Amino acid sequence: MRVLVLLSTLALALMAHASSLTGERALVLLDDVEGAHVYLELWNDLQAREYNLTLHDVSQPVALNKNGQRQFDHLLILSPKMKAYPEGMSAKAVVGFVADGGNLLVAGSPELGNTVRELSREFDVEFDNKFTTVLDHFNYDTGFGKEKHDAIVINPATHMAKLDNIIPVDKIPGPILFRGIAHSVNPSNSLLTPILWAPQEAYSWESVNLNGSADQDPVISGKDISLVSVMQARNNARIAFLGSTEMLTDPFIFEPIAKQGEKETISGNRQFIEALTKWVFHETAVLDVVGVYHNKVGEENAPAHYRIKDNMTYSIYISEYHNGEWRAFSANDVQLELIMLDPYIRKTLDESPMDKDEGIVGTFSTTVQLPDQYGVFKFTVNYKRPGLTYIESVTTVGIHPFRHDQYPRFISQAKPYYTSAASMGIGLLIFTFVYLWGGLDSSAKTTKKA
Template sequence: MIQLRMIKQWAIFVAFLFGIFANALSANEQGVSQALVVYDSSLYDLNNLGSVSSEVASLVSDLKEKHGFELTLQSYSDEDLSLFVADEPRYDHLILLPSSKKAIGNKKGFNQHQLVEFINREGNIFVVGNDETVLPDDVRTFLNEMGIYPAPKGFKYVDHFNSAKGIPQLTDENIANKKVLGQFNGGKHAYKGTGALISNNENIFPIVRSSKTGFTTDEVEGTISQEKTWTFGQQGFLAVGFQGLNNARLTWVGSESLINDDLLKWTFQERNVLKLQFVQHYKNENPEYVDNKLYRIKDQVIYTIGVSEFANDKWIPYEIKGEDDTLQLAFKMLDPYQRVNLQPLGPGSSKEDGDLTEDTYIYYANFTIPDQHGIFTFELDYKRSGLSYIVDKRVVTVRHLANDEYKRSWDIPNSWLYVASAALVVLGWFLFVVNFLYVGNTDATKKNV
């Protein structure tokens, strides 16, 4: 009986797992992204959006309607809260709202290590904070590990020089990354929230920066001291972005008022996503042979790529308009021997089925392979804050000249002096011999006579 009961329990468990996998597979086949919203049920009743702030209500409704996500709502205290099942991510995106408690119900299934692994598995996370609540310890530790250090509970952002009725006013000048957040509605934004410090992690970048006169403190009316402030001046940040080398994205905002459709689209990779449609390289004199594996020193080479940007649910040509965003190619063997900027050629089509729809922008570089044989790499490493990273490496062999490929002496201008010298020596010797044999003997014969 005991064995039969255990068999039944295992059968139920396997059926449960199969159901989860079947649902996930069905959703993926339909192209529906899975999103999890984690909240504190004592602060938010997400089943009744009329009872929460307009920003949070708009967030939840937009995730379903505008973004088309299949949404799951769970509380931090839920015992079944987890990000993975059978070591596979259950969701594509994660939204973390503020909490009144530092603890999490299912510490084993939802902790800082699971959050880091979620990023490593190309998941995207949107974190919301404010000055009156906290984030669970595991979420805060995860943010610290990424390099984001939000202020503790009770620390609020203050700016006495740029405020209206005691509420700090942000302008478009506070936006540090225009690629992610273009502008505030009306050019101004009333901000009631907290700030954060960031590390020197090269994958972190500020989105909204504090003004020079702004600071984060828990003592609004009293005297400002070092112990009472968390950020001061432009060292404080009100919204921060992170993008991993695998292009997984993380956004932290210090107030619900900064929940913005542009930020959500960026976080969930619905905008500012670049794609390398094709890469080609070939000899200048033999364009029909593409992607050669063997080149010769001093060959003239053409390198072309097609880059697309995802916008409005389709791929469009990605045209570079600023010098800071220039694409660059490195031809390297340990160190770069050539580093050249790619020049724009124009929009084109990446499709091979005859479809001429312009979905990519073509860039090219024309350069001479250095006079050094060995194993070289065509390396394209394009990393700009706010844009998904493009990395492509193509390894080729560069050989030296064959014996019959060297220039002959008369083809080398510097050798003409030596060739002429040799010719003059031969000519001089010939004249000397003629003079010795004939001119000298004629004189001797005349004397004998």
């Protein structure tokens, strides 16, 4: 029965199949549609993954939302120069688009306008001032960055976050080439993670005025410069901020690159971008709670409520969407918490070995004895790991005290009282018999009394 439910749930999910779990409609905002051909490889790649791309000039009106319906599933803002939103769009609409479950990719450049800057600020991403660029006199590419030292070469092994759920380091064959604007992230925003940052020697400075005297320190420098950051919103919409539109273009993908005094290689940009868009557009690392079951040990169905100190089995079934197919999610750190204001029990769930039929669902279960405390408890699995869909499964169940007839009826401590009560009763009986029929001459006395 349970397996059937699980499978039918999954079947529904599979029917809606596309590369992306959330949909294939993608809107790309460009400063100039004429110049879209520089991204040819990106378009090819996305179309190969079955995306329905709409390339859109920022000067033309467009609506993200029509009659309360989201019109696109993914939004790529590759228009850093944008002075104003296209008619029908606004910062509020973009934030609303994300709140509605749409994914967002924002790329900047040194010519970044205020529109995109203010939008990013809402996501706690602060781009540096206009016309600044990330400079590095040690790690520049001898081809693109010959003059200004602004195209920098980044080693993914050392300057990329080791979050295999977002971009697995071993999939990136070469260094990443970057030319663009720096941004910093607000560390207090726990949803936001930088995944690519600048080398220690880099700094952010105005690229147009490179020869002028530097009378001030740069606003940000070294590892504080984030180049690419991602955010997974609380509703699991995914957002990426790139400091560079150029890193997405064909030249940055195909041209051989080399640092000063090193051998020429092909950049890892293509794989980096592929992995990043896959993550942002919900093609990988998407978790789904297929089912949550709990029952008393030895029973089949979930009770309406438990009693204190019951033994309970809790299972959660989690499936992972990865590159177009569902597979069993596997982890050893999924925890169950029993919370009533504070957690009363916190226990790591055991991953059950699965049989072949259920191969696409990971099973996590445990058996606990409920606390000796009645109340309304939340059985919570709060599983939030960077890159993975947040899982916050809450089952609210009451834990009741003993009923009046569930206590032990006869207890040994009370035996003296049972004895005294019984002896009293028997004594009364005997006394009554003796008094009434015992042959004592009590008639005289009783009449006197009355």
